[in-house]
Amino acid sequence: MDFRPSQEQVLLRDSVRRYFEAAGDDAADEARDWRQFADFGWLAMPVSEADGGLDASLVDLAIVSEEIGAALAPAPFVVGAVLPARILARCPAGAARTAILAALADGTQRYALAAYEAPRRYELSSTATRAERAADGHYRISGSKTLVAGGAQADRLLVTAAIGADTRPALFIVDARAAGVRRRVYAAVDGLPVADFEFAAVDAGAPLAMPDAAPSALEAALDEATICLCAELIGGMDQAVQQTAAYLRLRKQFGRPLAEFQSLQHTVAEMSIEANSARSLLYRAIAAFGAGDVAQRVRAVAGCAIKTQQVAKWVCGTAVHLHGGIGMTCEYAVGRYLLRALVGERLLADREHQLARYLS
Amino acid sequence: MDLAFSSEDLAFRDDVRGFLRDHLPAGLARRESQGFHLSRGEVAEWQRCLYARGWVAPNWPQQFGGTGWNAIRKYIFDVECGIANAPEISLIALSMVGPVLCRFGSPELQQRFLDPILRGDLWFCQGFSEPQSGSDLASLRTRAVRDGDDYIVSGQKTWTTAAHMADYMICLCRTDAEVKPQAGLSMLLLPMDAPGVTVRPIATIDHEHTVNEVFLDDVRVSAANLVGEPNSGWQQARFLLGNERTHNAYVGMLKRHLLRIARLIDAAPARGASAVACAQFRRAHALLEIDIDALEWSALRVVAGEQGAALDAAASALKIRGSEYLLRAADLEMEILGREAAARFAPDDVAPLPAGADPLAVGRSTQYLYWRASTIFGGANEIQRSIIWNTLFRA
Secondary structure (H helix, E strand, O other), X not given: OEOOOOHHHHHXXXXXXXXXXXXOOOHHHHHHHHHHHHHHOOOOXXXXXXXXXXXXXXXXXXXXXXXXXXXXXXXXXXXXXXXXXXXHHOOOOOHHHHHHHHHHHOOOOOEEEEOOOHHHOOOOOOOOOEEEEOOOOOEEEEEEEXXXXXXXXXXXXXXXXXXXXXXXXXXXXXXXXXXXXXXXXEEOOXXXXXXXXXXXXXXXXXXXXXXXXXXXXXXXXXXXXXXXXXXXXXXXXXXXXXXXXXXXXXXXXXXEEHHHOHHHHXXXXXXXXXXXXXXXXXXXXXXXXXXXXHHHXXXXXXHHHXXXXXXXXXXXXXXXXXXXXXHHOOOOHHHHHHHHHHHHOOOOOOHHHHHHHHHO | OEOOOOHHHHHHHHHHXXXXXXXXXXXXXXXHHHOOOOXXXXXXXHHHHHHHHOOOOOOXXXXXXXXXXXXXXXXXXXXXHHHOOOOOOOHHHHHHHHHXXXXXXXXXXXXXXXXXXXXXXXXXEEEOOXXXXXXXXXXXXXXXXXXXXXXXXXXXXXXXXXXXXXXXXXXXXXXXOOOOHHHHEEEEEEEOOXXXXXXXXXXXXXXXXXXXXXXXXXXXXEHHHEOOOOOOHHHHHHHHHHOOOOHHHOHHHHHHHHHHHHHHHHHOHHHOOOHHHHHHHHHHHHHHHHHHHHHHHHHHHHHOOOOHHHHHHHHHHHHHHHHHHHHHHHHHHHHXXXXXXXXXXXXXXXXOOOOOOOHHHOXXXXXXXXXXXXXXXXXXHHHHHHHHHHHHHOO
């Protein structure tokens, strides 16, 4: 057992950190960032070697995610690279899959998972979106998906749809600009774009995965993405804690720095304990993934998500509070960590959904 | 990073489990599981088992009778003992006094004390806290004045755990009042049967006898019982208190609580708990389990050496959360028990259970009340939060 990052992992962390120190966090630069991610090989990290990727470990993916969270970077690494790549890794192998993943890894095509539906909350084991087989042998998809993260930038969508009498989802790939696709882009709470999609008999070709394989592929890939999303929140929390301590040392009231007030010192100590607890569960979840037992994996990932989501909101919210009025401004970063936490705690699965998985 | 236990560590864990299964006396484990404090006689049997196996002093250097385990194995042993309801044996002698003597004691003191401590023939109490010196330990006033070959010790110690069962006190006292408080302290091994020592029990809200007041009236202690150099007591005390950084996380004890909570929840419907209540209990159990998993992995990060310079902060965080979760666990147990938890139980071999009571109810309120002390002892949680601020954020 060794929790120290390897030499290569330290280099990876430093290179991601250096990139964002230079690039900044302006959402307008998101497309440029994505091309850079491709050039640095970061988009190839979640792709397996068999498909021409780098087959990076979850620890490595978490390191990149953590730095993205710390930098408040707009590029959706987790939902735009890790999630689609890990879903596809669990679809049947072949030339089609390899071509999709090659385009993902080199950044020429961008992908998003279009699976969540308004009346189904976080339930992905069934879907109201339909896939009908047409006379030409292609499937035609009809239905709607909401709040697709990374959907605004996506060139192609991984869409869940049911075939025939089955309500379980199969998985299809759809051109986001194909005839019959309507995309509506709007902002999430953190200011990053999301999209709703309506599909009217859209040509989806052949399924990537059938209903016997798609649900478990989705669940496992979502667990990996959840681990990376937690890493992102942890990266943000650590920054929020550090920035808060720095602010308290600087800001004077009653003739002395706020950092001299013990009640504030102790609150910062609590913030750091909580952020660090989430990190411990992150390591545990990654370890459980490596061990291979599905029930243990589900509990470890759910536990990590429940704790991380809860403490991210508290830590970042308390960071806003300790900054006073300035914490409420758009100008200061701490408020944006809170916004990321608010989206992060409900994008893929919320606390109640994870608790139900944990207790099942 | 390597986030898994090595196969050697897992084999070691199986070894420990096998030993506990085969050698831990069932009656003792049952008594311990109820949460009452055990007498010296009850624990002696278990100490003999551990002594025979060579596992009595994981925290000592190997040449003095330690096990030679690395930090991960010590941790595994600690947690497995906790889960199996093995009692803690003479914590002060084995985890505190022993390591201090191995490190600072003269060969003569080591010769006299170490083996009897290993065998359980000598028990110690810790004479640190005083009525006016709690969290501010360095302000303590008990004086030791040199008189020929002896020191004459006078003062008062309090919250002295196990003083009524101890042969010796490891007594922190002031030997120089002219220097700054930390620089004038010394550590003496004070025989509890010496003239002038008076032990008076302190009645605590858990109705257990664990702590005492100890009055020291001109107690004559041989200067041969001084640990190390005069006026080096603060350094030794810091070493002693820092010796078991992950112990205060209480991971094994917390896992013991989690197992009992699961059993209480299973029994709750048949004992009249509503579906709404049971769902709430299961939820509370899950959330506590997740927090304890986080604590366990935080402890593993400390024992695997991740923390480096931030070790002090990490150890303080373990103590804060460990104590808070003990209280939360004991509180949840009482909540699940409902009305039964209002009774003050005696150990079930001392007095019969109230009519119809769940045998698992025995000791629950006692343990809840005892764990109230855990946020206070070992450095109050507020002291720990200040340590975290000072270590990580003061700048």
